[in-house]
Amino acid sequence: MHIDLTGRTALVTGSTQGIGAAAAVALARAGARVGINGRDERRVADRVESLAGEAPGADLVPVAADVSTDEGARRVTELLPEVDILVNNLGIFGAVDALEITDDEWRRYFEVNVLAAVRLTRLYLPGMTERGWGRVQYVASDSAVVIPAEMIHYGMSKTALLAVGRGFAKKAAGTGVTVNCVIAGPTHTAGVEDFVYELVDRELPWDEAQRTFMREHRPQSLLQRLIEPEEIAHMIVYLSSEQASATTGGALRVDGGYVDSILP
Structure with a gap:
């Protein structure tokens, strides 16, 4: 299958490492112009330079901003006014005893893992629907389905993303914009x-x-x-393509069979 994203602009949040960096490289290799996002300006610049070596000739845009804040999200739209492919990858995790998770931590996980993605979708989805084409993705986790006892606040946030993805897919119904979640397994x-x-x-x-x-x-x-990050990136690239035009409102698993279920 040949996937050509030439002429498309993508934004991958949290793309200075891990799944986000792999997705950014894969999208760039497919021809997309890609925004590389992280909070630290120097780290973003360094990552742009290193990723350029992995995808020679790639058009990479440094987008240094904390997208978990309203101010940071607005900064992103100033740097990338129009986005065709939005990959909401940013996420935090950490093991904490269930009874020791504070109210502030519950809020922080929701702010970073869920609300940041909702905010960017709200900012970019209208332009996509107006142009009649777009791809929105949320990188979820097996923890959305198999809630880990040692970090239920993380599992909660990833479960919420599945609902967010399905809901925005309904909002975008019939517009030419698809919205999906990618359920990543142990990576x-x-x-x-x-x-x-x-x-x-x-x-x-x-x-x-x-x-x-x-x-x-x-x-x-x-x-x-x-699972290697590149393997998850393959699914992200596919969902960003013309070939995935009939796939929307889904939660697609790249989990190595981790979730013991036929359906998520």
Whole structure:
């Protein structure tokens, strides 16, 4: 399948690392102009430079702004007034005992993981519908369906994204704009290797270590290895394409079979 996004402008929030960076590179390789977003201006500039090496000739736009705030979101629209593809990837997570999650933490997780995406959708969706074409995506998680006992506030926020995605898909019905969620499974991102080696023998080679980790600590995974960010990026690129024109209102799983269900 040949996907050509030439002439399209994409914004990937939280794209200085992990799934966001992989998605940004993949969209750029498909021909899209891509906004690289993060809070720190220097880090964003450095990431733009490194990503340019991974996608020679790519048109990458530094978009330094904290999109979890109204001011930051407005700043993004000043730098990228029109966006055809909005990938709401920004998210935070952390393990906290359920009874020790404070009101402020509940609010922070909702602000960053949910409201930031809602705000940007509200800002960019009208332009997409007016032009008769657009793609909005929310990067959710297996934790939206299999709520982790050690971080239920994170699971709550990702479950909320599934509702947000379905709701905005209805708002965009019949306009040529599609809205979908991507359910990402256990992914090999920054810091995960250290986490894995806290639980398995440090002498094991990485490939064997991650398989041991998955077998012993994430046995419900059918893939039995961590997912690489690029593998999730493939789904994001597909959903951004003309070929995905009939896919909307969905929650598409790239979870390695982690969720033990036929439907999310």
